[in-house]
Amino acid sequence: MAAPASPRRTLGTGTPGPLGDSVSAHLLSNGNPVIVRRTARRKTGLSAFWEDGQAVIAVPARLTLEEEKYWVPHMAAKLEASRRERQRRIPASDEALLQRSLSLSRKYLGSRARPDSVRWVSNQNDRWGSATPARKTIRISHHVQGMPEWVLDYVVLHELAHLIHPNHSPAFWAELEGYPELETAKAFLAGASFAAARNISGMGGDDLDP
Known part of the structure; x- marks a missing residue:
């Protein structure tokens, strides 16, 4: 099945704005939890960031459930990979x-x-x-x-x-x-x-x- 059309995506560790229209907790197939925030104020694009040690994906309210099912695990995986790469660069010894x-x-x-x-x-x-x-x-x-x-x-x-x-x-x-x-x-x-x-x-x- 073809992936849904790609919205603009950002990845980072910044602090988001106020809570949007809805907040839901999800458990991904790999067992990792993620918080999804939907807000009408976000017109386009998704963003993924860490907040208090929790993976958070912010999405526009207009995003369909099909798109959410695809992009939330995708963005969460990229966020985790980014953290692993950052930790790899931190001196271990x-x-x-x-x-x-x-x-x-x-x-x-x-x-x-x-x-x-x-x-x-x-x-x-x-x-x-x-x-x-x-x-x-x-x-x-x-x-x-x-x-x-x-x-x-x-x-x-x-x-x-x-x-x-x-x-x-x-x-x-x-x-x-x-x-x-x-x-x-x-x-x-x-x-x-x-x-x-x-x-x-x-x-x-x-x-x-x-």
């Missing part, structure tokens, strides 16, 4: 994380922050990252592994800057001004912490510091 940190230090801090150790940790549930300047060590929560690369880079840069300034002084924040995703990453983490505070995810806070 402590050594890879250290090398990424040194690269970020060279690019944004003139190599003035040179940690001896940067590790993933699974016992850090109330903060995204922490640093011990006296030991030149950094610990990054395993919760960050599922986040976009630019969020990980901000968390690492934040802790690298603490190896130079063990506070949140104006000089500390000045070190981070060159990072182009600074405000976007801060907003992303604030949203993740907001969700966690309501028991939507397993992360309990938004601290980055020791």
Whole structure:
């Protein structure tokens, strides 16, 4: 059977607008849940994004059920593939994380922050990252592994800057001004912490510091 005519499609992790005319939960053939939002305000196109760890597909209210049955699994599969690819690029080992940190230090801090150790940790549930300047060590929560690369880079840069300034002084924040995703990453983490505070995810806070 031929696929329904293709509406415009977008893929991302952004935050959608207000709820539309209807919201329904679906269980795909692979067992993965997905939320479908229909809204008359969306005239054309579908979009797929993650919201509080849940796959969401936003569709126009005029979309037929036949089109929905085709496009919802299709968009959900592309969304999941996009997340897997993003996670694949996140350094899995402590050594890879250290090398990424040194690269970020060279690019944004003139190599003035040179940690001896940067590790993933699974016992850090109330903060995204922490640093011990006296030991030149950094610990990054395993919760960050599922986040976009630019969020990980901000968390690492934040802790690298603490190896130079063990506070949140104006000089500390000045070190981070060159990072182009600074405000976007801060907003992303604030949203993740907001969700966690309501028991939507397993992360309990938004601290980055020791």
